[in-house]
Amino acid sequence: MLIASIQSALSDHDLVQLREELTSRIGSLRARGVVIDVAALDVLDSFATRTIRGIAYTVKLRGAETVVVGIQPAVAYSMVQLGLTLESVATALDLEEGIALLNRTLSTRSRRGG
Amino acid sequence: MAKAFALEQDRRFNKQMEISNQDIARMKAFLEFRDEDADHLASLRDMARKYTNPVIDEFYGHLLSFEETRTFFRDPKVLERVKGQQKAYFLGLTEGDYGTNYVADRLRVGTVHEHIGLAPRWYLGMYAFYLRAIAGRLMEAFASDPGKAMKLFLAMVKLAFFDMTLTINTYIYAREDALRRQQEAIRELSTPVLQIRDRLLLLPIVGVIDSQRARLITEGVLRAIRDSRARVVVMDVTGVATIDSRVANHLLQTVAAARLMGATVIVTGLSAEVAQSLVGLGIDLTTLNTVGDLQGGIEEGERLLGFRVVKAGNGAQPA
Numbered sequence: 001m002l003i004a005s006i007q008s009a010l011s012d013h014d015l016v017q018l019r020e021e022l023t024s025r026i027g028s029l030r031a032r033g034v035v036i037d038v039a040a041l042d043v044l045d046s047f048a049t050r051t052i053r054g055i056a057y058t059v060k061l062r063g064a065e066t067v068v069v070g071i072q073p074a075v076a077y078s079m080v081q082l083g084l085t086l087e088s089v090a091t092a093l094d095l096e097e098g099i100a101l102l103n104r105t106l107s108t109r110s111r112r113g114g
Numbered sequence: 115m116a117k118a119f120a121l122e123q124d125r126r127f128n129k130q131m132e133i134s135n136q137d138i139a140r141m142k143a144f145l146e147f148r149d150e151d152a153d154h155l156a157s158l159r160d161m162a163r164k165y166t167n168p169v170i171d172e173f174y175g176h177l178l179s180f181e182e183t184r185t186f187f188r189d190p191k192v193l194e195r196v197k198g199q200q201k202a203y204f205l206g207l208t209e210g211d212y213g214t215n216y217v218a219d220r221l222r223v224g225t226v227h228e229h230i231g232l233a234p235r236w237y238l239g240m241y242a243f244y245l246r247a248i249a250g251r252l253m254e255a256f257a258s259d260p261g262k263a264m265k266l267f268l269a270m271v272k273l274a275f276f277d278m279t280l281t282i283n284t285y286i287y288a289r290e291d292a293l294r295r296q297q298e299a300i301r302e303l304s305t306p307v308l309q310i311r312d313r314l315l316l317l318p319i320v321g322v323i324d325s326q327r328a329r330l331i332t333e334g335v336l337r338a339i340r341d342s343r344a345r346v347v348v349m350d351v352t353g354v355a356t357i358d359s360r361v362a363n364h365l366l367q368t369v370a371a372a373r374l375m376g377a378t379v380i381v382t383g384l385s386a387e388v389a390q391s392l393v394g395l396g397i398d399l400t401t402l403n404t405v406g407d408l409q410g411g412i413e414e415g416e417r418l419l420g421f422r423v424v425k426a427g428n429g430a431q432p433a
Contacts, residue, residue: 069376071374071375071376072340073333073336073337073339073340073375074336075374076336076371076372076374076375077329077332077333077336077371079371079374080332080367080370080371080374081367085370085373085374086374091373091374091375091376092376093339093340093343093345093375093376093377094343097343097345097376098376101376
């Protein structure tokens with residue numbers, strides 16, 4: 001399982017770099033889950049949202065699951081105001097919850113023989 | 115304690131009412147209260163000293179002769195104290211200085227009267243008494259020069275109106291302040307978020323949802339989700355009579371925002387009429403996780419969280 005913790009405001013370039021790094025690491029580490037922690041961010045704009053969604057889709061194609069955790073109340077509110085809802089990306093309250101959610105998802109998947 | 119509170123409130127009022135020197139000047143200009151009027155009034159100082167005691171005695175005689183005003187002076191000690199204050203006020207009328215301190219004092223007195231619940235009609239009525247008492251004495255003192263008496267009296271009338279204006283301001287302000295506080299209280303009451311199980315919140319919405327309230331509701335839910343680490347929120351809209359496209363949009367936003375924080379929202383209590391009108395209006399709420407009634411919603415929430423409610427064996431037990 002990979003945990004990407006974003007500690008400060010990221011530039012668009014940083015975000016793209018994060019996406020590239022995560023997708024390649026999944027292969028090398030044989031990770032089956034990725035948690036992206038955005039608790040330290042007090043704003044998520046449309047580019048950041050799109051990139052995170054892009055990461056989730058890419059990760060999915062690489063055979064792993066993504067959970068975005070730590071979106072703050074004010075961030076969540078302004079995101080929906082802008083119509084950014086991160087649809088079809090799993091979310092959880094914080095890191096702990098995110099890891100628990102991933103474990104649940106992965107165990108059901110392996111039970112199904114996935 | 116109560117006194118400290120009252121003082122604190124006075125200070126707050128005076129600060130918030132913010133009557134600046136410029137305002138005072140404009141008010142005086144409107145009343146045509148000029149420097150010469152202030153001089154006129156100051157020239158009456160000796161006369162005021164002479165008449166203070168009889169006038170104040172008459173003043174309270176008048177107040178005590180009416181049931182509505184008598185109730186404020188049941189305690190003789192209180193009566194003595196306010197008499198002293200009234201004397202100071204009466205003498206202050208001829209002080210000749212009607213600037214910031216005078217205004218602050220008037221505002222303070224107005225606030226106190228509002229505070230004890232003396233209705234403006236009694237308060238203002240006593241100005242009529244003062245003017246009457248003063249008019250009589252002026253006519254007596256300037257019997258040979260009625261023109262002078264009239265000038266002096268008009269100066270007094272202007273000052274009385276100046277005082278009344280300030281007082282009424284305090285009354286109005288106090289009422290507005292009370293109204294504001296009530297509105298705040300209603301707003302707080304209108305969006306309770308209740309925890310009914312570990313990680314399960316209940317959000318009963320009652321009444322009309324407008325944009326501002328929708329924002330407060332959403333913010334309240336998001337905060338509650340973080341604080342109680344909730345994973346499921348049951349939003350009950352049984353008490354919402356009508357849902358139009360705007361309200362529906364608010365609901366969708368709340369649900370989407372809660373989801374971003376990792377919480378699932380279950381909407382319950384969409385009545386038959388509301389459901390039909392939503393479909394009629396072509397509003398798509400099928401993306402929402404809806405359950406018929408509140409009980410069902412709570413059960414669904416418990417199921418999602420892995421709770422199992424088991425009835426304790428008692429009563430009709432299977433044989």
